[in-house]
Amino acid sequence: MRPLFLISLSALAACDTASPDFAGVAPVRVEAGASVFDIRVAGRRAEAVRLNAQPAFRLSSVGVPAVLAIEAVSGCRVDRLTGDQAMMRATLDCGSGAAPPRRRVPYLECDMFDPDAAVSELVCYPF
Template identity: 35%
Template sequence: MRWAILVLTVLAGCDSPGFGFSAAEVTRSDAGGHAFSLRRSGDVVQAIRTNFVRRPDINLIGRDAELAIERTYGCRVTKMRGDVALMVAQLDCEGAPRDGDWARWVKPRRSLASCLGYISSGQAGRRKEIDLVCF
């Protein structure tokens, strides 16, 4: 009985949102034969692959995740980071997605937390805005 509870607990965590995405609504999307759970927080989207893949290839899964994100939100993906199970994408909603224009992959750093976002300043440097999502 203990093993059944442990297995159910582990499986329940497979599609759980990361830090910064817990309040985000989940959207299910498919692309290229892969299923993803997408959660958006501002201009950042977390994509969790939810289907089983034998010998996954990050290049194929990454492109499929990017397509799923662009189709779902209608924004262009500019940066991506992650692995075959969990990816995080930076969106640019001012530009429409274009065929053949793939996002730049960011090599993950070894740290306890990762953040994506942008910093903008207003006219003559008077107003500054920082929008970060950490996970």
Template identity: 40%
Template sequence: MRYSAAFLILALAACGAPGPDLQGTEAVRITVGADTFDVRRKGLTMQAMRRNFRMAQPVDEIIGNAERAMEQLSGCNVDWLRGDVAIVYGGLACPNGAAPRPMPRSDRDLLCAPDLAGPDGALRCSFEP
């Protein structure tokens, strides 16, 4: 019992931790629309981690709010976005002329979209090579 409680505490503490690229950066809490994010920046890369729960909200609305939070904090335009409704990464295109960091790619990306042709509009996911 004691070990399971310690594991639970450690697991919950990791929920707000930044990704490996942004270790050591401080989060700034920003609310845009109905979403609250912890936003971090390192160079031209940003991360917006959503801190609130909203049921059945459009993904594009949440991602758009994350983009606006990044722009609000940085003062730069966001050149690319990658992520999901929980954590969004963005590459900045700042007016000082620095080229944005290229969007990271993994060996295989999981892409999800609603199946609008299907009877239930369920979310269908597939791997992109």
């Protein structure tokens, strides 16, 4: 009985966990229509996590309330909304245009040939 309780408790605690991009950002709880969201804003991006048990089978069924909640918290216009019915991410337009798309930080894998020679060769490949 006790393991089942702990598993259930940990599953419920994870329902409102921020994604890694929004870790450490305090949520603002907003009620919009029949939906309740925790909104986190970081720069020109926002994340909305729907908390209530309202039946919603698509993003389109909770998209408008999510946009209204994000705009109320951020003070900016939502330029783009992606995600699903439980967790949505928005790109914000705060008057200077939409945020540029996030680029993946390049990672290079390098090999050094003939390291003991006077002149070595270093070859790097994007990973």
